[in-house]
Structures are given as structure tokens and as C-alpha cells.
Amino acid sequence: EIVMTQSPATLSVSPGERATLSCRASQSISTNLAWYQQKPGQTPRLLIYGASTRATGFPARFSGSGSGTEFTLIISSLQSEDFAVYYCQQYKDWQWTFGQGTKVELK
Amino acid sequence: QVQLVESGGGLVKPGGSLRLSCEASKFTFGDFYMSWIRQAPGKGLEWISYISSGSTMIYYADSVKGRFTISRDNAKNSLFLQLNSLRAEDTAVYYCARVMEDYDSNGHHLFFDYWGQGTLVTVSS
Numbered sequence: 001e002i003v004m005t006q007s008p009a010t011l012s013v014s015p016g017e018r019a020t021l022s023c024r025a026s027q028s029i030s031t032n033l034a035w036y037q038q039k040p041g042q043t044p045r046l047l048i049y050g051a052s053t054r055a056t057g058f059p060a061r062f063s064g065s066g067s068g069t070e071f072t073l074i075i076s077s078l079q080s081e082d083f084a085v086y087y088c089q090q091y092k093d094w095q096w097t098f099g100q101g102t103k104v105e106l107k
Numbered sequence: 108q109v110q111l112v113e114s115g116g117g118l119v120k121p122g123g124s125l126r127l128s129c130e131a132s133k134f135t136f137g138d139f140y141m142s143w144i145r146q147a148p149g150k151g152l153e154w155i156s157y158i159s160s161g162s163t164m165i166y167y168a169d170s171v172k173g174r175f176t177i178s179r180d181n182a183k184n185s186l187f188l189q190l191n192s193l194r195a196e197d198t199a200v201y202y203c204a205r206v207m208e209d210y211d212s213n214g215h216h217l218f219f220d221y222w223g224q225g226t227l228v229t230v231s232s
Contacts, residue, residue, distance in 0.1 A: 001169070031211070034218040036152075043202065043222045044152065050209055050216045067213070087152055091217045094166045096142070096154035 002026050002090055006099035012107040019075040021102045023088035028068045032091045035064055035073050038101075039084045047086070048073065078104070109134045109221040111203050116226030123193050123230070129186040129203030129223055137161075137181035140206035142219060143188045145199035145228075153199075156188065157206065171197075193230045200225040 003026040013019045023033065031051035036044040037058075046055045048064035051071060061076040075082055083106055088099040115127040127143075143156045156177040157166045165177055176189040186203050204219035 031213040032216050034216075036219075043224055044219075045222070046207075046218065046220045049207070049218045049220075050211055050213070053209070055220070089152070089154075089218065094157065094164070095168070096157075096217070098152040098154065100151045 001095065002029060002092055002097050004088055004090055004097050004099035006086075006088055006102045008102060009100070010103045010105060012105050013078050014107045015080060016077050017107075019078050019082075019104055021073040021075075021086055021104070023066075023071040023073070023099050025069045025071075025090055029090045029092050031067045033064075033066065033071050034089045034091075036087045036089065037082075037084045038087065044087065075104070109205065111205065111221060111223035113201065113203055113223045113226040116201065116228045118229045118231065119193055120232050121194060121230055125190045125193065125228060127188040127190065127201055127203075127226055127228070129188075131184045131186065131203075131205075134205070136184040140208075140217070141179060141186045142204050142206050143175075143177060143186075144202045144204055144219065144222075145197075146202070146225070147196075147199040150199075158186070190228065193228075195230050198228060198230045200227050 005024045007022045033051040035048040037047045038044040052064045085101045085103045087101045110132045113129045155168045158177045174192045178187045202225045203223045205221040207220035209216045
């Protein structure tokens with residue numbers, strides 16, 4: 001099983017600041033990486049797929065990058081609606097695994 | 108807008124069974140792969156099962172293999188998950204999700220583009 005490790009577990013950020021979230025895979029997954037945003041009491045929402053393609057409805061301040069085993073999600077200027085938990089997810093050989101999540105909270 | 112509505116959750120004793128359903132609408136259900144994903148209270152996400160559009164390919168996470176069975180009825184736009192031999196650690200919100208495919212120069216990507224609101228399964232004596 002491919003293990004996904006996210007860091008940090010919690011990120012305290014002020015509105016307008018930049019947030020950098022990391023996700024590491026235990027083996028190479030090329031760009032088979034997606035990111036999801038989950039707000040309290042809500043369903044997860046697809047944010048990024050193919051490591052860097054933004055899903056419909058998300059603004060350009062969200063960007064994803066990486067390949068192989070190291071991936072990054074950047075929120076360039078945090079807005080109040082961006083405070084949430086972010087999960088990375090990999091796909092390989094008909095198995096999917098998620099990271100444990102990074103909580104982005106108000107500093 | 109794609110809609111996925113789960114039902115069938117509830118309280119069940121350890122060793123018991125439950126059948127979850129997911130009714131899909133606003134898209135051509137039979138054209139899409141589907142999955143079940145769960146989230147234990149206050150915890151992260153865990154993928155548990157996948158089924159292809161024609162039910163010819165089915166996969167499970169090791170944690171549920173041999174106990175859970177995924178199925179679908181394309182004529183009724185419905186996805187199902189039969190949960191048997193339930194354990195306390197199966198307590199979670201169970202989401203059905205549509206699987207989306209994308210291809211680029213790096214290969215074939217499969218991810219979850221729409222999720223239902225979830226149904227809570229509680230396993231407790």
C-alpha cells in the first residue's frame with residue numbers, strides 16, 4: 001500500500017498570507033495526485049487533480065505542483081473561506097489512499 | 108448539478124450487517140465508475156471500494172476485503188454497499204463518490220469529482 005504523509009498536521013495562517021501544504025508518497029506515483037478541501041460538517045470537495053489541474057469552481061490562488069513522491073499545494077493569499085482541512089490522495093494500480101490531512105486554521 | 112444521495116446507515120451490533128444505497132441523478136450513471144469512501148468520526152478519509160461502469164472490475168481496500176460487497180444497478184441509477192461482519196472500527200460516515208478519469212502526458216488519473224453527503228454507520232453493542 002502506498003502511504004501518503006502530509007505536513008504539517010496544522011497550519012496557522014493569517015488572512016492574506018501564503019499557505020504551503022506538503023504531501024509525500026511512499027513510492028513514486030507520477031502525477032496521480034489529487035487534493036480535496038473539507039470544511040467542518042461538509043463533504044470533501046475536489047480541488048486539484050493530476051497534481052496541478054485546478055477543479056471547477058476554485059480560484060487561481062490555489063495551485064498544485066510536484067511529481068514522483070513530493071507534492072505541494074499553495075494557497076497564495078488565504079481568504080476566510082479557505083480555512084478547512086486539505087487531503088491529498090493518490091491513485092495507483094486500482095488502489096487509492098489519502099493523506100491524514102492538513103488543517104489550515106486562523107492564526 | 109450532479110447529485111448523489113446515500114441512505115441505509117444506522118446503529119448495528121458488532122458482527123451485524125447493513126446495506127447502504129446511493130441514488131445518483133443529474134448525470135448518466137451507467138457511464139461512470141463509482142466508489143465508496145468512509146470517514147471515521149474526527150478522522151481522515153479512507154477509500155474502501157471501486158466498481159467499474161459495467162461492474163466488470165471491482166476492487167476493495169484490504170481493511171474490508173471479504174466483508175464488504177459493492178454492486179450497482181445502472182437501470183435504477185443506484186450504487187450499493189453490503190456491509191457484513193461489522194466491527195467497531197467500521198464506524199464512520201460512508202460516502203459514495205463518482206470516479207472521474209483524466210489523461211495527460213503523465214498517464215491515467217482517477218479521482219473523485221463528486222461526493223454524496225454521506226450516511227453514518229455506527230457499530231456498537
